[in-house]
Amino acid sequence: xxxxxxxxxxxxxxxxxxxxxxxxxxxxxxxxxxxxxxxxxxxxxxxxxxxxxxxxxxxxxxxxxxxxxxxxxxxxxxxxxxxxxxxxxxxxxxxxxxxxxxxxxxxxxxxxxxxxxxxxxxxxxxxxxxxxxxxxxxxxxxxxxxxxxxxxxxxxxxxxxxxxxxxxxxxxxxxxxxxxxxxxxxxxxxxxxxxxxxxxxxxxxxxxxxxxxxxxxxxxxxxxxxxxxxxxxxxxxxxxxxxxxxxxxxxxxxxxxxxxxxxxxxxxxxxxxxxxxxxxxxxxxxxxxxxxxxxxxxxxxxxxxxxxxxxxxxxxxxxxxxxxxxxxxxxxxxxxxxxxxxxxxxxxxxxxxxxxxxxxxxxxxxxxxxxxxxxxxxxxxxxxxxxxxxxxxxxxxxxxxx
Numbered sequence: 001x002x003x004x005x006x007x008x009x010x011x012x013x014x015x016x017x018x019x020x021x022x023x024x025x026x027x028x029x030x031x032x033x034x035x036x037x038x039x040x041x042x043x044x045x046x047x048x049x050x051x052x053x054x055x056x057x058x059x060x061x062x063x064x065x066x067x068x069x070x071x072x073x074x075x076x077x078x079x080x081x082x083x084x085x086x087x088x089x090x091x092x093x094x095x096x097x098x099x100x101x102x103x104x105x106x107x108x109x110x111x112x113x114x115x116x117x118x119x120x121x122x123x124x125x126x127x128x129x130x131x132x133x134x135x136x137x138x139x140x141x142x143x144x145x146x147x148x149x150x151x152x153x154x155x156x157x158x159x160x161x162x163x164x165x166x167x168x169x170x171x172x173x174x175x176x177x178x179x180x181x182x183x184x185x186x187x188x189x190x191x192x193x194x195x196x197x198x199x200x201x202x203x204x205x206x207x208x209x210x211x212x213x214x215x216x217x218x219x220x221x222x223x224x225x226x227x228x229x230x231x232x233x234x235x236x237x238x239x240x241x242x243x244x245x246x247x248x249x250x251x252x253x254x255x256x257x258x259x260x261x262x263x264x265x266x267x268x269x270x271x272x273x274x275x276x277x278x279x280x281x282x283x284x285x286x287x288x289x290x291x292x293x294x295x296x297x298x299x300x301x302x303x304x305x306x307x308x309x310x311x312x313x314x315x316x317x318x319x320x321x322x323x324x325x326x327x328x329x330x331x332x333x334x335x336x337x338x339x340x341x342x343x344x345x346x347x348x349x350x351x352x353x354x355x356x357x358x359x360x361x362x363x364x365x366x367x368x369x370x371x372x373x374x375x376x377x378x379x380x381x382x383x384x385x386x387x388x389x390x391x392x393x394x395x396x397x398x399x400x401x402x
């Protein structure tokens with residue numbers, strides 16, 4: 001069976017993790033701090049905080065901004081549940097909007113229609129690693145400054161809707177010559193096991209707020225806030241005579257460990273010149289196989305202004321039903337090829353249906369979902385296996401549709 005997206009665990013990863021183990025320091029420490037600095041240099045943002053997940057990063061930033069009951073957060077209906085769940089955790093209302101028909105990303109016109117005086121945050125999602133329309137989104141929050149109602153100190157300082165990018169998929173993607181991570185007020189990456197760059201579990205908050213915010217000062221605050229509200233981390237407490245600490249806020253516990261950062265440091269060093277070249281090679285092979293077959297709608301992963309990071313290859317089959325898509329997937333699995341669907345839209349989930357959301361209100365989202373199959377993309381996928389995937393897809397489509 002060809003797997004869908006196994007992580008790349010090789011001798012370099014094992015050696016670095018072993019070195020971390022032998023160092024005697026395995027929780028947040030020098031490797032995590034080094035990883036944060038290198039992520040900041042790579043993305044071109046102001047400061048970066050590593051955490052144990054992207055989900056934690058999204059929620060922490062909502063809470064820092066003072067998002068709560070009565071507030072609204074605009075996000076795409078086509079996303080993973082984590083994007084919406086963190087809004088619920090904060091007591092706010094997720095306001096889902098429909099997406100683009102071509103690239104799956106949030107539709108800017110639909111964002112503007114959804115803005116109200118209660119809107120505190122826009123959360124664009126870079127689906128499959130392809131950047132959203134950030135210039136247009138950033139222009140929207142400036143355009144609607146006059147109707148923004150601040151309910152917290154940080155909201156007053158920003159003076160407008162915050163753009164919190166769910167960049168879980170898009171580490172390394174480019175938008176008009178800039179990296180994701182430097183395109184919004186704050187961007188949150190995922191380093192989960194299936195991501196292009198993994199730390200096994202993990203994520204990062206890329207801070208890029210304008211003045212009067214001091215992003216270094218904010219980083220220091222968030223270090224405290226994500227470690228129980230404790231004013232010294234474990235490494236600082238080991239310094240001679242520095243054992244006393246204080247709890248200055250009822251914080252959370254979601255820091256990254258040096259074990260995870262050890263993996264991330266290896267992954268980052270070889271990301272552009274190795275990992276991404278291989279993933280692009282696989283994408284290009286799929287594109288060449290399907291682009292001239294009018295049964296298929298190939299994904300957008302490169303334009304004049306955007307280059308995705310080759311995270312997911314979301315192939316769509318034209319004119320089929322959801323049931324036919326499911327049947328095609330079964331046939332592909334029977335060919336010993338693992339495929340997936342990204343995503344079951346959040347309004348289709350039981351919890352959200354019980355809140356009154358209805359997928360019928362997001363027709364483009366449903367159309368994309370009902371015809372989408374994600375194909376395997378991972379570093380160790382061979383050319384022969386790639387051709388096996390292509391053959392399995394074509395054979396399965398032929399069998400179901402003919």
